[in-house]
Amino acid sequence: MTKNSHSAYTDFKDKMTYSDYLQLEPILNSQKRLSDHHDEMLFIVIHQVSELWMKLMLHEIRGAITSLQQDQFQPAFKQLARVSKTQAQIIQAWDVLATLTPSEYVEFRDSLGQASGFQSYQHRQLEFLLGKKTPHILKIYENEPTILSGLQADYEKPTLYDEAIQALARAGLFSDKTVLERDVTKSHQSTESVRDAWQVVYQQSNRYWNLYQLAEKLVDLEDWHQQWRFRHLKTVERIIGMKSGTGGSAGVHYLKAVLDDYFFPELWELRTTI
Numbered sequence: 019m020t021k022n023s024h025s026a027y028t029d030f031k032d033k034m035t036y037s038d039y040l041q042l043e044p045i046l047n048s049q050k051r052l053s054d055h056h057d058e059m060l061f062i063v064i065h066q067v068s069e070l071w072m073k074l075m076l077h078e079i080r081g082a083i084t085s086l087q088q089d090q091f092q093p094a095f096k097q098l099a100r101v102s103k104t105q106a107q108i109i110q111a112w113d114v115l116a117t118l119t120p121s122e123y124v125e126f127r128d129s130l131g132q133a134s135g136f137q138s139y140q141h142r143q144l145e146f147l148l149g150k151k152t153p154h155i156l157k158i159y160e161n162e163p164t165i166l167s168g169l170q171a172d173y174e175k176p177t178l179y180d181e182a183i184q185a186l187a188r189a190g191l192f193s194d195k196t197v198l199e200r201d202v203t204k205s206h207q208s209t210e211s212v213r214d215a216w217q218v219v220y221q222q223s224n225r226y227w228n229l230y231q232l233a234e235k236l237v238d239l240e241d242w243h244q245q246w247r248f249r250h251l252k253t254v255e256r257i258i259g260m261k262s263g264t265g266g267s268a269g270v271h272y273l274k275a276v277l278d279d280y281f282f283p284e285l286w287e288l289r290t291t292i
């Protein structure tokens with residue numbers, strides 16, 4: 019399109035404002051408090067900001083999966099580095115939320131009903147793309163067909179880690195068909211053959227530099243993810259103690275129980291065996 023052509027597109031673009039481009043009207047009119055409690059604004063904004071960052075992370079992880087499928091390691095590294103920087107950013111939100119005291123929170127907690135972070139579908143999409151495939155999660159969205167079909171699609175796709183293992187195979191380091199042709203709708207289980215292959219990558223890093231760097235990017239990502247969960251747990255403990263959750267779980271007890279899951283178990287195990 020040339021600069022002087024007078025299409026509807028150019029007219030619109032010439033007049034487009036900052037808030038048009040960023041769709042600020044819908045975004046900034048979406049903080050609807052259900053109570054008249056002052057601190058509910060903080061609660062809503064923290065969640066919305068976290069969801070926006072999750073949107074970016076999903077975009078970058080999808081990009082990294084596509085890059086890896088084509089053995090394009092450099093773009094994949096850039097995308098994964100951006101994910102980790104975003105994770106570092108999102109963790110800071112807990113410091114802001116921790117300014118909410120138990121007495122402030124109980125004043126508007128009832129107005130949340132049974133809603134819970136447990137239902138964050140972008141969080142579940144992240145888990146699916148990273149490798150935690152929990153079929154019972156899909157049931158939560160039975161009555162929300164649009165969300166369900168998006169989630170189902172990610173549930174059925176190979177994960178970021180599946181693609182990393184395929185890259186190991188293409189490099190001639192891995193050939194175990196039980197892993198390479200696994201049912202990708204299940205969570206990956208730690209396997210000795212996978213650990214052995216990554217161990218070779220670490221021991222001969224000069225020869226397998228791309229895979230070595232990829233492994234460390236995955237460890238970064240998992241490390242940050244665990245830190246996010248730990249900070250969630252501690253912030254929740256600080257605000258609601260041992261009360262049960264609005265989502266029906268045992269609250270902090272539940273969050274503790276699910277803390278010890280790994281997306282990329284062999285990359286952690288090799289630290290012991292190497």
Ligand code: HEM
Pocket residue numbers: 064065068069115118123133134135136137138141250254257258262263264265266267268269270272273276
């Ligand atoms: C006062 C603040 C918060 C409290 C008291 C809280 C409490 C809880 C509790 C008790 C659960 C367990 C499920 C349940 O029974 O409800 C949970 C799960 C969850 N929360 Fe929060 N939360 C808070 C803030 C946040 C924020 C800011 C996020 C960011 C989006 C978040 C994301 C999640 C996610 C993703 C889960 C599911 C975790 C899993 O199943 O592994 N929460 N939260």
Ligand SMILES: N[C@@H](CC(=O)c1ccccc1NC=O)C(=O)O
Pocket residue numbers: 065127130133134135136258262263264265
């Ligand atoms: N599960 C929380 C409620 C909660 O935190 C929440 C409620 C509605 C929307 C997002 C929430 N955040 C994270 O779990 C609680 O038990 O207090």
